[in-house]
Amino acid sequence: MHEAWWISLIKAGLVINLVMGAFAYTTWLERKVLGRMQLRYGPNRAGPFGLLQPIADLIKLVRKEAFFPDSSHELPYIVAPVVSCFTALAAFAVIPWGAGWTIDGHYVRGAVANVPISLILIFALGSIGIYGFIVGGWASDSKYSILGSMRTCAQLVSYEVSLALSVLGVVLMGQSLNLVDIVDKQQATLWFFLPQFVGLCVFLLGGIAETSRPPFDLPEADTELVAGYHTEYSGMRWGLFQTAEYINLIVLSGLAVTLFFDGWHFPWVHSLDVLGPLWFVLKLAILVTAFIWLRASQPRLRYDQLMRFGWKVLLPVATLNALATALLVVWV
Amino acid sequence: MADLVPPTFKGFGVTLKQVFKKPITQQYPEYKRPVYPRFRGRHRLWRHENGLEKCVGCSLCAAACPADCIRVVAAENTPENRVSAGERYARIYEINMSRCIFCGYCELACPFDAITLGNDFEISEYNRDDLIYTKDMLLAEPVKQVPVADRDLYDTPIPYYQSHS
Numbered sequence: 414m415h416e417a418w419w420i421s422l423i424k425a426g427l428v429i430n431l432v433m434g435a436f437a438y439t440t441w442l443e444r445k446v447l448g449r450m451q452l453r454y455g456p457n458r459a460g461p462f463g464l465l466q467p468i469a470d471l472i473k474l475v476r477k478e479a480f481f482p483d484s485s486h487e488l489p490y491i492v493a494p495v496v497s498c499f500t501a502l503a504a505f506a507v508i509p510w511g512a513g514w515t516i517d518g519h520y521v522r523g524a525v526a527n528v529p530i531s532l533i534l535i536f537a538l539g540s541i542g543i544y545g546f547i548v549g550g551w552a553s554d555s556k557y558s559i560l561g562s563m564r565t566c567a568q569l570v571s572y573e574v575s576l577a578l579s580v581l582g583v584v585l586m587g588q589s590l591n592l593v594d595i596v597d598k599q600q601a602t603l604w605f606f607l608p609q610f611v612g613l614c615v616f617l618l619g620g621i622a623e624t625s626r627p628p629f630d631l632p633e634a635d636t637e638l639v640a641g642y643h644t645e646y647s648g649m650r651w652g653l654f655q656t657a658e659y660i661n662l663i664v665l666s667g668l669a670v671t672l673f674f675d676g677w678h679f680p681w682v683h684s685l686d687v688l689g690p691l692w693f694v695l696k697l698a699i700l701v702t703a704f705i706w707l708r709a710s711q712p713r714l715r716y717d718q719l720m721r722f723g724w725k726v727l728l729p730v731a732t733l734n735a736l737a738t739a740l741l742v743v744w745v
Numbered sequence: 746m747a748d749l750v751p752p753t754f755k756g757f758g759v760t761l762k763q764v765f766k767k768p769i770t771q772q773y774p775e776y777k778r779p780v781y782p783r784f785r786g787r788h789r790l791w792r793h794e795n796g797l798e799k800c801v802g803c804s805l806c807a808a809a810c811p812a813d814c815i816r817v818v819a820a821e822n823t824p825e826n827r828v829s830a831g832e833r834y835a836r837i838y839e840i841n842m843s844r845c846i847f848c849g850y851c852e853l854a855c856p857f858d859a860i861t862l863g864n865d866f867e868i869s870e871y872n873r874d875d876l877i878y879t880k881d882m883l884l885a886e887p888v889k890q891v892p893v894a895d896r897d898l899y900d901t902p903i904p905y906y907q908s909h910s
Contacts, residue, residue, distance in 0.1 A: 446764075448768070449763065449764045449768065450760040450761075450763050450764055451763065452763055452766060452768050452769050452770075453768050453769075453770050454768050454770050454772075706757065706760065706761070707757075709760045710756040710757045710759070710760040711753065711756055
């Protein structure tokens with residue numbers, strides 16, 4: 414079905430703002446949950462339950478002076494956070510969050526864009542986003558930044574391999590690279606987290622490393638590297654890096670929901686699928702909370718442990734999983 | 746590698762358990778924890794019971810101050826203008842609170858117990874000039890006062906080092 418161009422435009426604007434809002438309240442959720450897990454309250458001053466805290470943070474960041482080091486390379490320094498943030502936001506465009514509706518004779522699709530190779534597009538955009546982190550640290554001309562950038566390179570390149578291999582099983586079972594098709598296939602058969610449980614585990618572990626969140630936050634490792642690649646950033650430029658990081662987390666969780674947990678569908682009751690975005694957001698929130706829980710519970714890995722885990726455990730497991738799935742799909 | 750899996754999941758249990766406990770945070774501006782009675786906070790200058798100032802302007806406190814935050818300018822007492830009990834009095838007595846480190850050496854150095862360190866710690870200001878306390882401010886009761894714990898809880902008749910040796 415065809416969608417009018419102006420509907421796409423309105424939807425894109427809406428979704429960008431919603432994702433930004435989701436980012437803001439992910440930081441709130443993270444601080445709240447982390448606080449409670451450490452016997453603290455977390456933010457509770459700005460508004461009821463500290464709900465206005467992200468807005469206060471935004472106002473503070475925008476008003477803050479965004480200075481940069483004298484020896485930094487200006488153009489890459491300024492462009493890097495923009496690239497990271499842009500790619501993170503763009504990646505969300507292909508994630509479906511609804512079945513599509515016909516409102517007043519106009520068809521509204523349940524995703525901003527329905528691309529035949531949406532899965533590859535997400536990985537491609539993710540890889541471009543990594544450039545932002547690398548170039549930003551490099552252009553800062555600071556030893557902490559460059560160390561953070563080097564770690565970003567090494568970690569993200571090694572875990573991307575496992576991440577891509579882990580979704581191969583889903584692609585083989587769904588027989589499509591289109592996320593909408595994969596969701597439809599899950600609806601027709603069963604949620605892929607059951608047959609692809611190994612794939613899910615590898616995907617989540619690799620995903621945490623890709624979004625460089627604890628316990629895989631080696632690129633930022635604040636105890637050793639100040640703040641890694643964004644050491645020399647301040648104000649809203651730093652805010653953009655932070656935005657990129659959290660939106661990457663949201664995109665990753667959204668991808669996990671889409672690939673393994675049947676996207677926007679409500680389990681068993683098909684008549685509730687009209688409320689697709691609601692179920693999608695609920696599943697997303699549960700996954701994001703799980704990531705925050707992981708951050709509160711596990712200590713950061715040492716660098717050699719991280720590399721060993723990535724190459725010697727995750728990669729073989731992901732490869733075997735993809736192989737086994739392929740054999741089963743062909744012969745069963 | 747496999748022996749690391751159970752402790753990893755145990756960690757999740759530990760953090761989850763905390764969620765259901767009450768946070769131990771003290772909500773500061775609403776709840777002020779009583780300070781230890783010997784807590785060294787904002788200074789006070791004292792008067793004798795007859796209203797004369799105890800300070801005789803000897804500047805020993807200024808000499809003892811490691812942060813060099815006390816300024817004393819002394820003047821002679823005259824029969825018409827008798828301010829302190831001694832020969833001289835402090836015409837100017839200023840403490841720069843933005844420099845003070847609250848070590849209490851001024852209190853130790855004072856031969857007349859004219860200056861003591863009180864318990865109040867809420868002395869932040871928006872302007873640095875407001876942090877220079879004049880003699881009038883130091884002689885008056887502090888505007889803000891914080892709760893102080895009961896002295897009897899801490900000060901025992903026989904000091905700890907004598908009863909336990």
